Amino acid sequence: MDLASQIYVRKSCRNYLDDEIDMGIIKEFLSDINPLNEEINYYYEILTKEEVNVRTGWSAPYYLALYSEKKDNYMENIGFVFQQLSLFLQSQGIGSCWAGMASPKKKNPDSVIVIAFGRSDKMTRDVSDFKRKGLSQISDFEDERLIPAQLAPSAMNTQPWFFKHTDDGFDVYQVKQNILKRQVLKRWNPIDMGIALAHLYVENEDSFEFEIKNDADELKGYTYTGSIKI
Numbered sequence: 001m002d003l004a005s006q007i008y009v010r011k012s013c014r015n016y017l018d019d020e021i022d023m024g025i026i027k028e029f030l031s032d033i034n035p036l037n038e039e040i041n042y043y044y045e046i047l048t049k050e051e052v053n054v055r056t057g058w059s060a061p062y063y064l065a066l067y068s069e070k071k072d073n074y075m076e077n078i079g080f081v082f083q084q085l086s087l088f089l090q091s092q093g094i095g096s097c098w099a100g101m102a103s104p105k106k107k108n109p110d111s112v113i114v115i116a117f118g119r120s121d122k123m124t125r126d127v128s129d130f131k132r133k134g135l136s137q138i139s140d141f142e143d144e145r146l147i148p149a150q151l152a153p154s155a156m157n158t159q160p161w162f163f164k165h166t167d168d169g170f171d172v173y174q175v176k177q178n179i180l181k182r183q184v185l186k187r188w189n190p191i192d193m194g195i196a197l198a199h200l201y202v203e204n205e206d207s208f209e210f211e212i213k214n215d216a217d218e219l220k221g222y223t224y225t226g227s228i229k230i
């Protein structure tokens with residue numbers, strides 16, 4: 001299955017058709033997925049728009065409500081797992097959009113975020129239409145191997161990732177937002193980090209490795225997320 005090609009054509013879908021979807025493909029895809037951290041339990045529910053508080057100004061026929069055990073890195077893990085699903089759905093003609101501004105009506109302490117999804121004919125674009133930071137802004141020096149991460153979606157398009165070259169890969173950092181932005185983004189930027197790592201993983205499926213080092217360099221203005229080989 002070529003998920004990587006979806007990275008260069010995908011966009012957050014905010015325009016849906018009401019067509020029914022075979023939900024079995026979601027369960028099947030997830031049954032075989034690689035998480036970032038195998039020790040974190042997570043689960044999901046498929047909800048209809050009536051079961052969700054939607055504050056996005058647009059809506060979708062279906063929502064995936066994502067839940068996780070709250071262990072270290074659970075938000076990165078959710079981003080990592082479900083961005084792979086999002087790329088898969090896109091390959092099946094199903095558009096999706098992470099939706100921080102929507103939440104399940106039924107309260108659950110494990111709730112992390114929802115993803116809107118549905119069939120669509122408006123969910124692709126040309127790679128030149130991505131609005132993204134330059135490669136030199138997201139790394140200590142330009143490296144085309146980071147293009148999949150550069151193109152990743154993020155909350156309010158904040159693109160909070162920074163990649164510092166190491167001998168055999170990258171140390172990965174998350175931008176520290178100013179105090180005003182932090183209130184909103186602290187719930188989402190760690191998910192964005194997992195999403196960017198998912199793009200690097202699907203593009204480098206055989207070689208990708210993730211670990212959290214105890215002795216990673218501190219970088220002013222950033223917090224350390226982990227280290228990767230790609």
Ligand SMILES: Cc1cc2nc3c(=O)[nH]c(=O)nc-3n(C[C@H](O)[C@H](O)[C@H](O)COP(=O)(O)O)c2cc1C
Pocket residue numbers: 010011012013014056097098099100101102151152153154155156157188189191192195
């Ligand atoms: C964690 C997260 C939360 C998001 N929340 C919303 C949202 O509430 N409403 C919305 O319209 N888009 C939301 N988005 C989509 C982003 O705005 C979008 O990814 C970004 O602007 C880049 O555009 P693209 O995904 O089309 O490349 C969210 C994305 C992420 C990753």
